[in-house]
Amino acid sequence: MSEPISVHVEDSELLLLTDLYQLTMLEAYWQEAMHERATFSLFFRKLPTTRRFMLACGQQHAAALVSQLRFTSAMLERLAATGRFQPGFLDWLAEWRFSGDIWTLPEGTPVFPNEPLMEVDAPIAEAQLIESLIMNLVQLETVLASKAVRVVMAARGHPVVDFGLRRMHGVDAALRGVRAYRTAGLAGTSNVLGGLRHDLPLSGTMAHSYILAHDSETEAFHAFARHFPGTTLLVDTHDTLDGVKQVIELLRQEPELRVDAIRLDSGDLGELARGSRQLLDAAGLERIKIIVSSGLDEHKIAALLDQSAPIDAFGVGTQMGVSADAPVLDLSYKLVEYAGTPRVKHSTGKVNLPGRKQLLRRTSADGSYLGDVITRRDERIDGAEPLLVPLIRDGKLDEALMADADRARERVAAALNRLPDRLRRLAPREADDDYPVELSPALQQLVDSR
Amino acid sequence: MSEPISVHVEDSELLLLTDLYQLTMLEAYWQEAMHERATFSLFFRKLPTTRRFMLACGQQHAAALVSQLRFTSAMLERLAATGRFQPGFLDWLAEWRFSGDIWTLPEGTPVFPNEPLMEVDAPIAEAQLIESLIMNLVQLETVLASKAVRVVMAARGHPVVDFGLRRMHGVDAALRGVRAYRTAGLAGTSNVLGGLRHDLPLSGTMAHSYILAHDSETEAFHAFARHFPGTTLLVDTHDTLDGVKQVIELLRQEPELRVDAIRLDSGDLGELARGSRQLLDAAGLERIKIIVSSGLDEHKIAALLDQSAPIDAFGVGTQMGVSADAPVLDLSYKLVEYAGTPRVKHSTGKVNLPGRKQLLRRTSADGSYLGDVITRRDERIDGAEPLLVPLIRDGKLDEALMADADRARERVAAALNRLPDRLRRLAPREADDDYPVELSPALQQLVDSR
Missing domain, CATH: 3.20.140.10 (nicotinate phosphoribosyltransferase)
Structure with missing residues (x-):
């Protein structure tokens, strides 16, 4: 070699x-x-x-x-x-x-x-x-x-979590980037080594691959919620609102399961958040929070909040991870x-x-x-x-x-x-x-x- | 702590x-x-x-x-x-x-x-x-x-040297970046640890601070050329063409000094390269090469070569270092x-x-x-x-x-x-x-x- x-x-x-x-x-x-x-x-x-x-x-x-x-x-x-x-x-x-x-x-x-x-x-x-x-x-x-603090300002007090590890420029950027994010006011990071080194809370749940590795979305939700009480379920693998309905049905059948949040990772996030919120609220699940991700930056976050999208937290990766603009x-x-x-x-x-x-x-x-x-x-x-x-x-x-x-x-x-x-x-x-x-x-x- | x-x-x-x-x-x-x-x-x-x-x-x-x-x-x-x-x-x-x-x-x-x-x-x-x-x-x-190979193509066979260490995203980017640059076809790097690790020739000479630390530009040129036979002198600290004239005068007074190249790092690089080339050639210093740097990317390099600027090599940093576009x-x-x-x-x-x-x-x-x-x-x-x-x-x-x-x-x-x-x-x-x-x-x- x-x-x-x-x-x-x-x-x-x-x-x-x-x-x-x-x-x-x-x-x-x-x-x-x-x-x-x-x-x-x-x-x-x-x-x-x-x-x-x-x-x-x-x-x-x-x-x-x-x-x-x-x-x-x-x-x-x-x-x-x-x-x-x-x-x-x-x-x-x-x-x-x-x-x-x-x-x-x-x-x-x-x-x-x-x-x-x-x-x-x-x-x-x-x-x-x-x-x-x-x-x-x-x-x-x-x-x-300097990029991250703009995202934090745009989120108007809603927590912002760093999802950028995979898109940042190498190992050191991914590690010391978390240090910069802690300074800028992010609420957490998905990056395990970065968060442990630089003292920012860890955050994260499941990827689409977990859903796809199971024979059905419901089966994946059921298994994950059983293993991790209080988890967040990713609902957009096939059809977002259908995914939300499956979460609701799962909790109806097994009320002892605890799901604290759902995550939306594609599509029109504002519209899907509103639709999801309505479904959850109608089922008496007002306590389940909505987390969104997918190509977010400070402008998209501000636009979602301007239209009063019922979103509780934001996961931000690519654009923030390299300060793309x-x-x-x-x-x-x-x-x-x-x-x-x-x-x-x-x-x-x-x-x-x-x-x-x-x-x-x-x-x-x-x-x-x-x-x-x-x-x-x-x-x-x-x-x-x-x-x-x-x-x-x-x-x-x-x-x-x-x-x-x-x-x-x-x-x-x-x-x-x-x-x-x-x-x-x-x-x-x-x-x-x-x-x-x-x-x-x-x-x-x-x-x-x- | x-x-x-x-x-x-x-x-x-x-x-x-x-x-x-x-x-x-x-x-x-x-x-x-x-x-x-x-x-x-x-x-x-x-x-x-x-x-x-x-x-x-x-x-x-x-x-x-x-x-x-x-x-x-x-x-x-x-x-x-x-x-x-x-x-x-x-x-x-x-x-x-x-x-x-x-x-x-x-x-x-x-x-x-x-x-x-x-x-x-x-x-x-x-x-x-x-x-x-x-x-x-x-x-x-x-x-x-993928960015660097565009710069290499733009340079049409002229050597391109990486000057990007200071602008790349952290330590790992600066090191493995040199690995990517070697693959892309760069001729050298100013980055010592990167070049040693990833086997790309080292390149570099002097900064403006070296000139400024001396009482005059000529004194700095003289000292540097004496220490490093075959060196490159940075001629644009005060006035580029005046700097070139000082190099010529220095070599006229001490013909045993060996200067292989000059570097231009500001101003209209095409025009200054032409002016410098004329001065050097008129003094019989056709063998002295001209290296340019300062905010270069593939488009600026192509434009310089399109106007037949007499440039022998390019130093490229910021834009290539983060693939800014x-x-x-x-x-x-x-x-x-x-x-x-x-x-x-x-x-x-x-x-x-x-x-x-x-x-x-x-x-x-x-x-x-x-x-x-x-x-x-x-x-x-x-x-x-x-x-x-x-x-x-x-x-x-x-x-x-x-x-x-x-x-x-x-x-x-x-x-x-x-x-x-x-x-x-x-x-x-x-x-x-x-x-x-x-x-x-x-x-x-x-x-x-x-």
Whole structure:
């Protein structure tokens, strides 16, 4: 076999999950004895047209992870075998550890164009090497959480359950995606390993294959309800309303069976939910809930609820699992300071903010967000909360800040009530929907001076 | 800390990377003593409008992987701790292994709607459990390879290098994505761990941050070219053509330096490539190549080559990394036979093909693909090649077939020449662009009888 049959990934391999040029540049820095401190800033320039804000997610996990990483001898041997690097450089890499500071937004913070999600202050070889890894890790969770929170808003308090494992991009997306979904406010996941790892309740019942493997739908319902009191039965394998009638007849014949819900997975979900509800209610089964799935996204959910479809919960997979309408975010990780001097790339039509920065958020007396100010790192403004916190200091994780970080789900729930109404709308953005983000006079002066 | 700071994944955890309902159904099958053999078929119903074919990819790796999996005692303890499962069932899971057969298309086979990519024949509990995992694994590589091969076709023989690590959906996507890219025909990758694991040459040079960390562009070019003879210099940090002039001046002053290429990463790439080429040629530096990157996809590459832009190679990231125009495929894994009886879900407007099947591809005398016939498993047609091969038999990997599987890259290169011209066009599909896929009379008869 020419390649391993495995998806195994060790954390210790992650320093090699980098673009080759990071290592090439590190060797150059090593040869040039460029060991001064640098600051890199992580931000995005544009919102996708179908997002009114992004939820910053994954950055604390990424920061905590990189602060633990070291090159193992096995990794250095793999690099040596490429023949691309000098032995002295590889010896130096053996000593590599992250000794700098990482400032991050708390996970679950709504974030807007040009605002720093993270700033990394460290000797340049440390801050440079982790670029590709941090971008990969943060982009995944930010993209998925930012889609999922729209689905949660659309569901207006009805539980949303993740069914996306099979459609997400690989193993890590399926696992850390559940972490993003927990932050975004989903009620549960069908994904066993994801839910166990990232503490989101498991949910799930039966597939069409279970029905088809039995000689009849009724036989399958009977067996499943007997094994799993309080279960959900999937009623649309052949004809949805006929499936509901079979559930009703089963419960009439064997009233000791307990069925808590039915699931509809095809057809006109609004119409079928209404028909199912009528049949169930007429049979005195008002307590049986209706769960729907099948190609749902935030717009379809909102449309179902707008027509008052009697639906209790939503299972959402494909569209949410890859954030299909906006699967990518144009995250940048840019050098903004080296050896104490602010630096910036001059690109036509692009904002590049030099120097170490802070993000301040102004709120009204009732806590509503009024707008943000990007400032130099140490500026403060009365009544505006500084959002970047130093999660890593001198390479060490601040445990208290990290514990606070774990309250991302609560932070999102609170933030949704604090966002201006127009930012919670689901329609694509229009020109006047922008959230106010300004630069402080001191930062503007620095920009102008570069 | 409430959660581990890690992205570590063990292969042995993968049986838990499943939807909860798979385990629930397994417990029901166990209680009902339903241990008969089942066949599940993996296929998709529709091509994305921006794809004319998909490249089946990942299915051999997935099949080989699942044939190795077992429940570990640690996993069974995690399941027991959920309180959802009976101890007798968990004891039975401890004995779970895949003992069946898996038929797959060779990786890199062009595939069309309703055609089986895989068929799994096994006791129902074995074939059912692996559904979610197989779909997750195959969808990732198939989606990414199917996008990447379009980029390769657009580049008309010019090398394409993967720059997508930072924008792909997490760690596994970035690693197995490189595997898909190798199959699709990319020339290299910037992704170190991905390239080392999956045997694609590494490629990469410098970022803007390296230039900015120096006091001037020329100083950065000089240092880098001195360290890395034969390197590529990134010339667009401030002004592209000015950057090219600095490279020329540097080589005039120090002719012993070796620069093999320049990279342009912003602006009007066609115009800047022409301008750069003229400057280089006028200086007698015809041998220096021009590499471009920055938001490329197959359409932008084709447009650049249509205007005869003097570009030697393309670096492609974001759009290819998530297959942004078609990030998801509607893969299905459906029960088609149980206990020797073909089964099928009757859905309005959907094709569901019962029973064990084979896929035959008709070719002309010169090897061109004429069309496909989906048949019952054992049918054969003169002049049509059966494409599904039994990679796993009785739970064991066929090493010879697997070795052949590793020639996926060569298979793709050959297949591109055998596809009808209209399928290699990059524009969205039109109604009459469909490739002919028919059912054999025997399969049609079975469909009609259900």
